[in-house]
Amino acid sequence: MSRLSYKLKETNLAIVLLDLIGSTKFVQGMGHIKAARWLQYHDRLTRSLCYKFNGREIDRSDGFLMSFDSPVDAVNFSLTYQLTIPAKTKIQCRIGIHFGRIVEVHQHELIVGAGAKQVELEGISKNIAARTMSLCQAGQVLLTKEAMEAVRWRQNKHTPPNTKYACVGLYKFKGVREPQTIYAAGTTVKSLQPPPGSEKVKRLGGPKKVKVRLRNMQLKEALEVIGWKVAKVFLLYLFFCLCWLMSTSIGRDIVGIRQLNVLGDLYLYVLNLLLRH
Secondary structure (H helix, E strand, O other): OOHHHEEEEEEEEEEEEEEEOOHHHHHHHHOHHHHHHHHHHHHHHHHHHHHHOOEEEEEEEOEEEEEEOOHHHHHHHHHHHHHHHHHHHOOOEEEEEEEEEEEEEEEOHHHHHOOOOOEEEEOHHHHHHHHHHHHOOOOOEEEEHHHHHHHOOOOOOOOOOOOEEEEEEEEEEOOOOOOEEEEEEEOOOHHHOOOOOOOOEEEEEOOOOOOOOHHHOOHHHHHHHHHHHHHHHHHHHHHHHHHHHHOOHHHHHHHOOOOOOHHHHHHHHHHHHHHHO
């Protein structure tokens, strides 16, 4: 093949892959005309956000393949996307980010005129980004170790407030020699939780759950956690009250059980254990 038809450029880039979740169901439910309008609206918002953070659209299929010179811009784009665009479009998305060596293939204008992309990306970095993205749950942004090291301590004014990072585990990607340490970036507790493995990605280890201190949670999340704790204490209190009631003859008469005293015996047993300690 003549080299006049293309030009290769090897460089370091942040590769971002977005994948729309449930797009087939969305199109079937909305109808192809209405769905096309919604998807065009989604794409317009996404492209505008990509331009704002100095990114480049490489390809578009059931989502986007983008590249950024700055890993910080890539992360800020991804976090801002997850915080704004799904709420406007009702379309959920998963995002994976990798930073590494990549080959940019710049096609000749004659090839572009025939329908080829002006710039294409080749190299293992694109595959790693794709595998990382495939792990994501709805609303998540996942980063490889290389991407995480490139953005650590480098947040700027465009980084969403209360952004947190967490290591979610070690994964073996199909077709990739070395296991990958994966991180999550987000502003909520849910967005930082470890994703399970998949057919092409095997989870080797890591935390079962990422915990966030109450003071670092959003108000809604903090209220939910406090509410669950209060509910557990209240249910435990009701249980002991019921046990105490069943330990008395009057209580058993009230509920109509005169012979069976299992709950009462359990209450007295637990009470004795507590008094001993």
